[in-house]
Amino acid sequence: xxxxxxxxxxxxxxxxxxxxxxxxxxxxxxxxxxxxxxxxxxxxxxxxxxxxxxxxxxxxxxxxxxxxxxxxxxxxxxxxxxxxxxxxxxxxxxxxxxxxxxxxxxxxxxxxxxxxxxxxxxxxxxxxxxxxxxxxxxxxxxxxxxxxxxxxxxxxxxxxxxxxxxxxxxxxxxxxxxxxxxxxxxxxxxxxxxxxxxxxxxxxxxxxxxxxxxxxxxxxxxxxxxxxxxxxxxxxxxxxxxxxxxxxxxxxxxxxxxxxxxxxxxxxxxxxxxxxxxxxxxxxxxxxxxxxxxxxxxxxxxxxxxxxxxxxxxxxxxxxxxxxxxxxxxxxxxxxxxxxxxxxxxxxxxxxxxxxxxxxxxxxxxxxxxxxxxxxxxxxxxxxxxxxxxxxxxxxxxxxxxxxxxx
Amino acid sequence: xxxxxxxxxxxxxxxxxxxxxxxxxxxxxxxxxxxxxxxxxxxxxxxxxxxxxxxxxxxxxxxxxxxxxxxxxxxxxxxxxxxxxxxxxxxxxxxxxxxxxxxxxxxxxxxxxxxxxxxxxxxxxxxxxxxxxxxxxxxxxxxxxxxxxxxxxxxxxxxxxxxxxxxxxxxxxxxxxxxxxxxxxxxxxxxxxxxxxxxxxxxxxxxxxxxxxxxxxxxxxxxxxxxxxxxxxxxxxxxxxxxxxxxxxxxxxxxxxxxxxxxxx
Numbered sequence: 001x002x003x004x005x006x007x008x009x010x011x012x013x014x015x016x017x018x019x020x021x022x023x024x025x026x027x028x029x030x031x032x033x034x035x036x037x038x039x040x041x042x043x044x045x046x047x048x049x050x051x052x053x054x055x056x057x058x059x060x061x062x063x064x065x066x067x068x069x070x071x072x073x074x075x076x077x078x079x080x081x082x083x084x085x086x087x088x089x090x091x092x093x094x095x096x097x098x099x100x101x102x103x104x105x106x107x108x109x110x111x112x113x114x115x116x117x118x119x120x121x122x123x124x125x126x127x128x129x130x131x132x133x134x135x136x137x138x139x140x141x142x143x144x145x146x147x148x149x150x151x152x153x154x155x156x157x158x159x160x161x162x163x164x165x166x167x168x169x170x171x172x173x174x175x176x177x178x179x180x181x182x183x184x185x186x187x188x189x190x191x192x193x194x195x196x197x198x199x200x201x202x203x204x205x206x207x208x209x210x211x212x213x214x215x216x217x218x219x220x221x222x223x224x225x226x227x228x229x230x231x232x233x234x235x236x237x238x239x240x241x242x243x244x245x246x247x248x249x250x251x252x253x254x255x256x257x258x259x260x261x262x263x264x265x266x267x268x269x270x271x272x273x274x275x276x277x278x279x280x281x282x283x284x285x286x287x288x289x290x291x292x293x294x295x296x297x298x299x300x301x302x303x304x305x306x307x308x309x310x311x312x313x314x315x316x317x318x319x320x321x322x323x324x325x326x327x328x329x330x331x332x333x334x335x336x337x338x339x340x341x342x343x344x345x346x347x348x349x350x351x352x353x354x355x356x357x358x359x360x361x362x363x364x365x366x367x368x369x370x371x372x373x374x375x376x377x378x379x380x381x382x383x384x385x386x387x388x389x390x391x392x393x394x395x396x397x398x399x400x401x402x403x404x405x406x407x
Numbered sequence: 408x409x410x411x412x413x414x415x416x417x418x419x420x421x422x423x424x425x426x427x428x429x430x431x432x433x434x435x436x437x438x439x440x441x442x443x444x445x446x447x448x449x450x451x452x453x454x455x456x457x458x459x460x461x462x463x464x465x466x467x468x469x470x471x472x473x474x475x476x477x478x479x480x481x482x483x484x485x486x487x488x489x490x491x492x493x494x495x496x497x498x499x500x501x502x503x504x505x506x507x508x509x510x511x512x513x514x515x516x517x518x519x520x521x522x523x524x525x526x527x528x529x530x531x532x533x534x535x536x537x538x539x540x541x542x543x544x545x546x547x548x549x550x551x552x553x554x555x556x557x558x559x560x561x562x563x564x565x566x567x568x569x570x571x572x573x574x575x576x577x578x579x580x581x582x583x584x585x586x587x588x589x590x591x592x593x594x595x596x597x598x599x600x601x602x603x604x605x606x607x608x609x610x611x612x613x614x615x616x617x618x619x620x621x622x623x624x625x626x627x628x629x630x631x632x633x634x635x636x637x638x639x640x641x642x643x644x645x646x647x648x649x650x651x652x653x654x655x656x657x658x659x660x661x662x663x664x665x666x667x668x669x670x671x672x
Contacts, residue, residue, distance in 0.1 A: 016590025083579015083599030
């Protein structure tokens with residue numbers, strides 16, 4: 001039977017007939033989740049470069065590669081969702097300059113080409129040159145190719161690399177803000193939808209992006225160190241946890257501001273929106289996003305990390321502390337994914353007639369199904385493994401110019 | 408019906424006749440030449456609206472007299488027939504809503520199958536204050552949010568004031584569907600492109616009325632040209648107090664309602 005017939009039976013109140021089909025499904029939830037991780041990971045990396053936060057240095061290269069892996073996969077979610085994916089290039093060829101979505105192509109291209117690839121290249125250039133000198137076979141050729149023929153590793157050239165890289169990071173921070181702020185704007189600027197239409201949405205998206213990116217890097221750093229059987233750099237973990245706590249406080253405050261503002265203004269839509277929150281979104285918003293994804297990690301990080309007191313309010317041994325950090329980071333990932341879900345799906349579960357609620361029937365198979373989304377969530381990890389293989393981000397892989405001089 | 412002559416463009420029979428003749432002779436005399444040409448281009452030429460039609464001379468809108476609608480749903484049915492709209496009960500270019508407002512202030516709205524086949528009478532459990540039907544369709548906004556958000560410009564407003572979708576260009580991102588405050592758009596499951604009311608543009612440019620207006624037995628729908636002072640629509644807006652839907656969103660609809668109730672959203 002047509003799944004929409006099933007939806008029709010579960011509608012409560014009145015919805016416009018064309019609203020029975022929900023148009024932006026799971027893939028559109030995955031998309032802002034992925035770009036958020038990109039922006040967050042990059043902003044963490046720029047802390048090292050611009051603000052010289054030495055403790056999180058071990059995550060710098062890893063964060064850049066993670067941002068790249070997620071950035072490559074993010075648009076695939078949008079592509080798979082299009083009715084005519086083969087026409088997507090029209091966004092670049094004949095963009096409508098009034099469309100927030102059309103501008104995405106350019107923000108994305110800017111961020112990928114000008115910011116991320118360039119910064120990674122500049123950061124790795126010296127190492128790639130030196131790797132290519134030592135290696136044999138395919139790796140040698142891959143690294144030689146990636147240097148693009150720029151083999152000068154004289155002190156002058158390296159100084160230029162460092163300065164250029166710093167400059168790119170400087171443009172990179174506003175670009176990362178733009179990348180995810182713009183994703184928020186795509187929703188926030190839809191005046192037809194009172195759940196989305198808010199000037200705070202881009203800002204909320206941005207801070208939740210920072211939260212999710214730091215949490216992801218904490219997890220990836222922790223897991224990669226364990227898997228490589230190396231000692232975990234505890235000052236790095238502590239610093240990450242502290243930053244995570246601060247970002248979470250800002251994010252939570254903004255969310256609460258949005259919530260209170262809506263409640264206090266009590267516009268026409270308030271009745272249907274409160275029905276939405278307490279019925280259709282109870283699990284994903286109240287339980288997952290607010291309680292498990294925000295309040296619990298806030299308490300965990302606030303009491304264990306050195307964010308509020310140098311030794312933490314609860315002084316715990318390192319092993320337990322980092323396990324709790326990782327636990328909080330996993331909860332945050334679940335919470336941020338729920339945030340995206342609540343915005344994207346939640347915004348379509350109530351009728352624009354403000355008289356009824358509908359349901360979302362997730363598909364399992366097919367391009368827009370659960371399996372595609374699960375694949376797209378897994379794909380960046382696989383891509384990251386490949387990137388790590390080609391461009392090892394570990395401190396011990398880093399080359400020093402003195403080495404070849406000693407031969 | 409002298410109303411129709413106000414919106415019909417002056418017919419230029421000789422011009423179109425001679426073109427048809429030309430095409431006919433051309434295709435008979437030189438069939439080999441045609442092989443090198445794209446047949447679709449020839450078809451497009453033949454299907455082009457009357458050469459005398461000048462979009463700049465028109466600006467279309469619709470008036471709806473809520474008090475005249477009897478909820479027969481023939482408009483929604485005619486629309487589906489005329490425009491090949493999927494018959495499922497969740498794809499509509501136009502539909503009719505029934506409002507039942509109780510003495511307790513509670514409002515019930517329904518639109519079973521968009522009103523096609525009429526509304527089964529409900530046995531009221533409570534006292535009814537007022538009840539009425541409201542036909543809905545694309546409001547052909549002067550400032551259409553759907554056109555603003557379309558990333559490739561596949562949806563656009565014509566010079567004569569109708570918002571259309573280019574099926575060969577639409578990428579199926581559905582941003583326009585999200586941006587429409589009136590729920591007037593859907594994704595055609597066959598073409599995977601956005602679909603909506605066109606005011607029956609193919610009929611209008613030939614001087615005919617939209618199908619929904621043509622079939623309405625009570626004259627609840629009035630179609631016309633806002634540029635012409637003596638069009639039926641101009642008359643309608645002169646003699647009625649007019650409301651549009653969701654005016655606070657500043658989309659400036661060109662579907663004008665008379666006798667509209669505050670409960671209608």
